[in-house]
Amino acid sequence: xxxxxxxxxxxxxxxxxxxxxxxxxxxxxxxxxxxxxxxxxxxxxxxxxxxxxxxxxxxxxxxxxxxxxxxxxxxxxxxxxxxxxx
Numbered sequence: 001x002x003x004x005x006x007x008x009x010x011x012x013x014x015x016x017x018x019x020x021x022x023x024x025x026x027x028x029x030x031x032x033x034x035x036x037x038x039x040x041x042x043x044x045x046x047x048x049x050x051x052x053x054x055x056x057x058x059x060x061x062x063x064x065x066x067x068x069x070x071x072x073x074x075x076x077x078x079x080x081x082x083x084x085x086x
Contacts, residue, residue, distance in 0.1 A: 024044065025041060025044075028040050028041050028044045029041055070086070
């Protein structure tokens with residue numbers, strides 16, 4: 001059930017981002033003088049990329065905050081199958 005909810009949430013986020021890109025790109029292009037439309041679009045996409053990176057770092061700190069860290073000694077005792085699963 002958790003995986004199904006995850007997939008539904010992922011689909012909703014992807015659909016929202018697709019709609020946002022579709023609506024925002026033309027808006028940013030026509031927001032000012034026509035000669036600077038390409039610059040504004042590139043600037044907006046730069047902030048989009050920074051937001052994507054920050055969201056991953058922030059999400060990682062929230063999602064993985066309760067995962068215990070393994071010591072090097074514990075990692076050395078694991079089989080290759082266990083390490084690949086980790």
